[in-house]
Amino acid sequence: MKAFTVLVAIGVIVGALFGLSALAYVVGGLLGPWAWVTNLLILVLGFVMLIATFLTLAERKWSAMMQNRIGPNRATIGLPGLRGRSFGGLFHVATDAIKMLTKEDVRPRIADPLLFPLAPILAFAPALALFAVVPVGPVVTVSGHRVGLQIANPDFGMLWVFAIASLAVYGTSLAGWSSNNKFALLGGVRASSQMISYEVALGLGLMGAMMAFSSLRLPDMIAGQTNHLWGSSEELGILGKVGIPAWGIFLQPVGFIIFFAAAFAETKRTPFDVPEGESEIIGYFVEYSGMKFGLFMISEFAEVVILSTITTGIFLGGWNIGFGFDSTLTRALTQANLGWLLGAIYATIFWVKVLILCYVQLAIRWTFPRFRYDQIQTLGWKILLPLALANIFVTGALILVDPSLRALAVLGFVVIAFVLALTLRRPEPAGAHDTDDAHLPADAHGHAPAPLPGAATASHH
């Protein structure tokens, strides 16, 4: 019964994504050359802000489930039919917004009168501006116009992302400085030094993918990932062309890890949350209250969403299904002149991938302890940076040797297999510590702890 409810909820989410995508395509087709206006409104306000808003609830609800709690479920609406039903804490989103908007907005007397209100804006705006170059759906023909779900498609592509991502640090460091509070200043300084450390790895980590797809534009990169590395040359019935797609994560697993870690540090979420440092200095927004604080919080979640979209576009094949169906689906719907449907289906696939990545980010935030400050700097300068440089050289050499990218993919699969084998290897026998799993209070219910999936099979290797 509960599983059915959960499946219905997932279906509602996917349906909402599909409906919003279809709306964007249809309206874009009606507007023709002015489609970027509706893209701006629907993609940024509709998709990014809505997902970011619901992520504030999801963070609390999902973390509760990971920690065997229930999570927020007390906010209800006293209307007939709704009374006493919390819908998984859905109304907490509204109560949070009302709370943030109606709280007293305290400004310290000695805070800088100009920069103090400016800092939340400077933190929030770049997060949304990042999204301008991210394509959400393919370019299709809707009522005679070529419509794609992308706000702008400049030649510099990913360079825009790097440039704007660096601007975000102005918001945090200005917040720290203008608050005239020593702890806020500490947080701001930490934020800026962390940004500097990880910006290098962020850029260099993507260099391999840019070389492999020989473009800086995200649409070109996604188009490059529609090709199959190995696969059938002709179509197999309804499955279409089946094969292993040239997804970035197969070509660049090391680059994926570097980029994901660096981008995670840019969002300033928990494994890298020293700028915030709730348990020690409270962070750069310690003096902020009301919706100014809310802007800092929502920009953090918007960054989570946008980081997921960029990662999806570069490493997870964007809107492609990848392994099959793509060619038949595209041909059938193009012949039927249903461009909007094709675009909406692909955009839904894109957003589902984004949501899965959002879940991964939230799970990482609730699984791992924080890094110490010197560990953050060590990871950034001594591990990620050399690794990124080595990745660039190896990638370049392999592309030079084999322009079909197959050699690169073989190396990528070897790396993935190595990591997976290490992960699934049975832990050290007696004497060494067992996996922590057996001692979880979760199993205090009297259940035998289930082995990790694949742990048994890996032992036969």
Added chain:
Amino acid sequence: MAYNATKNPTTDLRERLYIPELLRGLAITTRHFLRNLFNPRDTNTQVVDRKGPNLVSTVSYPEEKTPYPPGYRGLHRLVPRDDGKPRCVACYMCATICPAQCIYIEAGEYETTDPSSESRVIEKYPTQFVIDELRCIVCGLCVDACPKDAIRMDTGLHTPSEYNRSGFVWDIPKLLQGPPVSHPSDPWNKRASSAPPPHQQREPHTRVGEGLVALKLPSGEPHKRTEVTDQAIPVTRFLKD
């Protein structure tokens, strides 16, 4: 169970690479997430007895209440007699022993001249019996001190929340609840015959039929107030309004 500290974890390739351990950690978290997401929660209030794949160990308090152990000291109650009047004889034992001085009693006397009155077996009754539940420290000394088994803390309830302090001052209509108690040694049970006592249907001080009934004085006579000279106790009187 204990962590074996003899092995240096940094020598393990898996832990030095960090990524495999990261994935394993994510697997644990995700497994908990999926188990709790897709399975209904067992609402057994005894958390250790919960069954099923859902691992949530929360007891949602107002809807699910863990039963208290026997001997738990909860909210007070004034124990009724079989006829619904409190067993209390206004002896002031509980008010005297109360370390928090949260009990305030005003005693009334039965008429001694009326041959049919209850004074043949009991002399006094409480016209006011007030407990300030905010001052109460739930020590249970009043229960021990009572010679008539007239006050107990066996309701198994907490003091409910109120919006102002006067709501926490409980008087006879609120305190008089629960099953009546009768002992063979009770003076009103020591009658010559088993016939119903003639005073049973008369209106004495309280008559709790439906529950909360305003205090009434015996037969409309002028209020015989017992003068309280101790200044420490009547604080609760002023809290009342």
